[in-house]
Amino acid sequence: MTDADRCKAMTAEFEGVYLDYSRQQATTETIDKLFKLAEAAKLKEKIDKMFKGEKINTTENRSVLHVALRAPRDAVINSDGVNVVPEVWAVKDKIKQFSETFRSGSWVGATGKPLTNVVSVGIGGSFLGPLFVHTALQTDPEAAEAAKGRQLRFLANVDPVDVARSIKDLDPATTLVVVVSKTFTTAETMLNARTIKEWIVSSLGPQAVSKHMIAVSTNLKLVKEFGIDPNNAFAFWDWVGGRYSVCSAVGVLPLSLQYGFPIVQKFLEGASSIDNHVHTSSFEKNIPVLLGLLSVWNVSFLGYPARAILPYCQALEKLAPHIQQLSMESNGKGVSIDGVRLPFEAGEIDFGEPGTNGQHSFYQLIHQGRVIPCDFIGVIKSQQPVYLKGETVSNHDELMSNFFAQPDALAYGKTPEQLHSEKVPENLIPHKTFQGNRPSLSFLLSSLSAYEIGQLLSIYEHRIAVQGFIWGINSFDQWGVELGKSLASTVRKQLHASRMEGKPVEGFNPSSASLLTRFLAVKPST
Ligand code: F6P
Numbered sequence: 410m411t412d413a414d415r416c417k418a419m420t421a422e423f424e425g426v427y428l429d430y431s432r433q434q435a436t437t438e439t440i441d442k443l444f445k446l447a448e449a450a451k452l453k454e455k456i457d458k459m460f461k462g463e464k465i466n467t468t469e470n471r472s473v474l475h476v477a478l479r480a481p482r483d484a485v486i487n488s489d490g491v492n493v494v495p496e497v498w499a500v501k502d503k504i505k506q507f508s509e510t511f512r513s514g515s516w517v518g519a520t521g522k523p524l525t526n527v528v529s530v531g532i533g534g535s536f537l538g539p540l541f542v543h544t545a546l547q548t549d550p551e552a553a554e555a556a557k558g559r560q561l562r563f564l565a566n567v568d569p570v571d572v573a574r575s576i577k578d579l580d581p582a583t584t585l586v587v588v589v590s591k592t593f594t595t596a597e598t599m600l601n602a603r604t605i606k607e608w609i610v611s612s613l614g615p616q617a618v619s620k621h622m623i624a625v626s627t628n629l630k631l632v633k634e635f636g637i638d639p640n641n642a643f644a645f646w647d648w649v650g651g652r653y654s655v656c657s658a659v660g661v662l663p664l665s666l667q668y669g670f671p672i673v674q675k676f677l678e679g680a681s682s683i684d685n686h687v688h689t690s691s692f693e694k695n696i697p698v699l700l701g702l703l704s705v706w707n708v709s710f711l712g713y714p715a716r717a718i719l720p721y722c723q724a725l726e727k728l729a730p731h732i733q734q735l736s737m738e739s740n741g742k743g744v745s746i747d748g749v750r751l752p753f754e755a756g757e758i759d760f761g762e763p764g765t766n767g768q769h770s771f772y773q774l775i776h777q778g779r780v781i782p783c784d785f786i787g788v789i790k791s792q793q794p795v796y797l798k799g800e801t802v803s804n805h806d807e808l809m810s811n812f813f814a815q816p817d818a819l820a821y822g823k824t825p826e827q828l829h830s831e832k833v834p835e836n837l838i839p840h841k842t843f844q845g846n847r848p849s850l851s852f853l854l855s856s857l858s859a860y861e862i863g864q865l866l867s868i869y870e871h872r873i874a875v876q877g878f879i880w881g882i883n884s885f886d887q888w889g890v891e892l893g894k895s896l897a898s899t900v901r902k903q904l905h906a907s908r909m910e911g912k913p914v915e916g917f918n919p920s921s922a923s924l925l926t927r928f929l930a931v932k933p934s935t
Pocket of ligand 1: 890
């Protein structure tokens with residue numbers, strides 16, 4: 410850290426996004442070797458194939474084209490020989506028009522009132538990305554102004570408690586429900602959608618559905634069968650992975666209803682700027698490539714399986730939950746793309762909290778327990794600056810003091826010698842020693858408006874893809890979620906048979922049988 414040339418070399422900048430990775434356990438020679446690894450893994454070719462719409466998601470025989478969702482209108486991106494960009498813009502134009510009608514008050518509900526509340530029903534990728542962006546925009550002054558008098562809520566968990574929370578104090582007469590599901594078959598989302606439909610119908614009558622429920626899906630046939638007017642359905646495509654779908658109607662529709670399409674378009678432009686950067690920049694300057702390589706370095710070479718995402722920005726509080734899905738569903742794989750068991754562990758364990766909250770929670774472990782590579786994310790200009798007269802610094806500077814201090818605390822640590830010189834009692838020396846040499850990287854964003862939120866999203870999406878390309882896995886399928894789903898359907902059948910027909914619990918191991926019997930012994934109150 411005292412080598413100024415090394416520190417300077419370990420930075421990259423693009424359009425105001427500044428990355429400092431000098432606190433990684435790496436030299437410039439390490440980075441050169443990682444570039445050689447990238448070459449050996451054919452990283453450039455793999456990125457090109459993705460942008461060309463080749464079917465790199467081989468187990469599902471699909472292109473991976475979330476970049477097309479934010480491409481400019483005149484771009485040409487083919488899937489199956491067809492330019493998908495016009496279709497993408499046709500849906501965006503429909504969203505723009507619909508959201509304008511909705512926000513102007515011309516779209517009225519069954520009782521003639523304009524609708525000001527939106528409940529977005531969806532789970533996983535049909536929830537976490539939109540929630541992240543919504544949370545980040547909420548306190549941006551321009552977005553907040555545009556959203557005045559409106560509410561956007563999410564209903565994800567099939568837990569009826571989540572239903573109760575999401576509709577608490579809402580009037581069905583002024584609420585629009587957006588059912589968001591790529592497949593329109595996800596058990597949780599469909600039960601929640603039926604539950605909310607019942608809430609609307611019991612209050613406003615069956616004819617209200619057409620005015621109070623709309624949908625986003627790739628499966629427009631099932632949308633129609635559910636009873637939603639196909640004119641009020643917004644399409645996307647199988648070449649958009651669920652966890653990469655926030656830039657499709659999945660995110661664009663609910664966010665446009667809340668903030669207006671122009672703000673959401675800025676978010677898409679931010680994401681697109683990074684798409685262009687990852688596709689065209691040399692690896693030395695390529696932020697997502699550098700990040701992806703460093704993650705592989707930490708996980709596969711240094712053996713650090715986790716990563717903490719630590720935004721010093723409350724508006725980014727839902728970044729870590731989104732990245733958990735994006736990263737762990739993408740790269741949590743045990744075999745190579747060719748189906749050969751990996752001779753190393755791929756994927757990483759992602760978790761995080763905004764600073765400074767995390768400091769008062771799990772940083773103890775990061776400083777003195779396990780080594781967890783950290784992503785520190787700071788913003789130069791606060792969305793909501795406050796300066797109290799007489800205080801030493803503004804509130805944002807107070808926050809950022811921590812942002813600048815923590816990476817050095819991790820990097821340098823504190824030695825027994827330092828503690829001795831501070832006259833720390835002998836018995837406390839081991840407890841107060843910090844080993845140091847703990848890796849982190851720091852991002853500094855110029856501000857956090859819709860554009861930078863899009864950039865940040867796209868940086869993480871591409872970083873995760875880069876990691877998968879280097880590990881040689883398929884980052885775009887998710888077979889690992891299937892087994893639990895199918896076992897749940899066996900349990901569902903048993904619960905039905907026991908509750909409705911008094912059948913005993915059968916066909917389960919002794920542990921599950923006891924648990925189920927205990928559960929079934931108590932009659933539900935409704
Ligand atoms: O958890 C599995 C998964 O398929 C995710 O990949 C996806 O984002 C989520 O379920 C929701 O799926 P859908 O949008 O089809 O309801």
